Amino acid sequence: MSANVKLYDGMTDLEDHLSRIDGWAELRDQLTSRFSRRKACFKDPTEITKIVRKANETLVAFKERWIVETSFNVGVPEVIKISSFMDAHKCPKLSKRYSDKVPKMVDEMMVRLDDFVRSEEAFANIELPKGEMSEASKKLGGPVSIRENRFHMGG
Template sequence: MPANIRLYDGATDPEDHISRFSSAANLGEWPMHVWCRMFQQTLDGSARGWFKNLPPGSIDGWAELRLQFTTRFLTRRACFKDPTEITKIVRKANETLVTFKERWIVETSFIAGVLEVMKISSFMDAHKCPKLAKRFSDKVPKAVDEMMTRLDDFVRSEEAFASTELKMALLLST
């Protein structure tokens, strides 16, 4: 499978996934019957579940598979919003940083034309975690991927610290 084909989990525009997959299949000059076999390898999560639950014999070829796939996941089609909509994605009360990160990634995928610096600035303003803000302000991330990696590192360190504090509290109480 070409490296540029990401797994599709049903959370984004299905036509975008079909387009990438078709380009790779055409470039590789795959026979049409191979397309259907290879396509299932690009699915994950709810999309993989959908594929596994297709009744045997319900797909007649690539055209039928493409139609059923896009029809099933059409609600996830990118409804491109104005780039300023990114500022409305804010961490909710009682929402964990991990949950917010996942929601932010999905919601920003529907907003086209947002500059990397605007994404970083918006996320840094929206996460509402003073400790994370301090860590980011010491060295502002230059890319969204870097920011997300540093967020994951922060969450892991906070979990480790909390676990250590709990063990110490248990030791002291005995």
């Protein structure tokens, strides 16, 4: 988007808004320039091994970023994509789920990731009766979640 043109918010005349753009050719050139540089960064299929989950990145955010970044690499075999993602997500519980039955296709892997995230969210939202601890807490000798900690602290 040109610096002198703001996003169209629907509150003003569309024709007036469009007339402020210097030309569609310029806009096309700007888009092409911006996104072609991004695509040119990925040539070697092994570049996807450099896509790793950041310290405070959620699994869902990492999945979305991984999909976008790997889309710039064409011709990468499924097995390399799967191996790369399984190494890069850095979640031991998810690794255990994948190691029980290694996915054969990226789509299958992503469906299983979505299932894992939903199950973790559902588990996190389970309210335990006051004073009860989860099995994990009993084994560890203390609370494993903020919610359980509130119960122990009288919250």
